[in-house]
Amino acid sequence: MIFPSSSLIIAVYNRSEALELIFLSLINQTVLPNEIIIADDGSGENIKKIIDNFRDKLPIPIIHVWQEDNRNQKPRILNKGIAQSNCDYIIQIDGDIIMNKHFIEDHLTFCKKGYYLFGSRVNIQKSILESINKFKTMHFNFFSKGIKRRSRTIRIPFLMKFSKKVDKRSSKLRGCNLSFWKKDFISVNGYNENLVEAWKEDSELIERMHNNGIKGIRLKFAGIAYHLYHKSQNNPQLEINLKIERETIEKKLKFTDKGINQYL
Incomplete structure (x- = not known):
């Protein structure tokens, strides 16, 4: 199968x-992307050391895009x-996601012009976090201890043939497991x-x-991702963001005035 070039x-x-x-989960992938881009919202030197350590272990470029730490500016660093x-x-994944070895392959296999893909996540609980970090655990299954949403560990890509197209945004959509055409x-x-x-x-x-x-396709029984536990973050700007989202929905907005065009 011929895949599109991917980041x-x-x-x-x-x-x-x-x-x-x-x-480590990238090294195990059945199919690699063409490049890796680390969108870094102001991390310290430890992140740079990890990136430098893996440059010689992966046969693809690693691009480190960093911006100064000025509270949480995730939309900006992603752009x-x-x-x-x-x-x-x-x-696209978040920095707390361990990928199943077929993760990249699944996203590229089921990508389709005019659509984006969104997958689920299996939650890894706090009780096993220390063990995962110590032993560098990469592989999980339905019977693994310390996980939630066990059914999401099951990979049966054949069933994607019956996946329905999504005309409206799903409540199950998460930016930690998402792909789209640039x-x-x-x-x-x-x-x-x-x-x-x-x-x-x-x-x-x-x-x-x-x-x-653009419409959506849900990755079900494919594109499996494991989400590492972290404390929930309070967001004092809740109402501001809800208001912006409501305006996008009600006015059917297609374009934001403050987006990626600043960097192209």
Whole structure:
């Protein structure tokens, strides 16, 4: 099968142990992306050390896009990172995701012009986090201890033949397991930097994509991702971001005035 050229975008902020696990899961991939872009929202030197350590262990370029730590500016660093992409297709994860070995393969196998893909995540609980970091655990299954949403560990890609197209944004959509065509992303001007901190950036983006005629496909029994436990973050800007998202929905907005075009 011939795949489109692809960039794996990893949104990170510190958590060097988690990034090491991501790189280890990358080494195990059945299909590699053409490049890796680390979208770094102001991490310290530990993240750079992890990146440098893996440059010789992976046969693809690693691009480190860094911005100064000024509270949470995830939409901005994602725009900056994707602006650096040299590929046609973007696969996006967060810096706390361990990928199943078929993760990249699944996203590329089921990508389709005019659509984005979104997958689920298996939650790894706090009780086994220390063990995972110590033993560099990469592989999980339905019977693994310390995980939630066990049914999401099951991979049966054949069943994707029966996957329904999504005309409206799904409540199950998460930016930690998402892929789309770069040209579709640019056509709506990418992430909305009017959003304050990191909340609703993925759903607001996808609303604009739907308004622009792009539809979704849910990766079910494919594109398996494991989400490492972390404390929930309070977002004092909740109402601001909700208001922006509501306006996008009600006015059927297709474009944001403050997006990726600043970096192209």
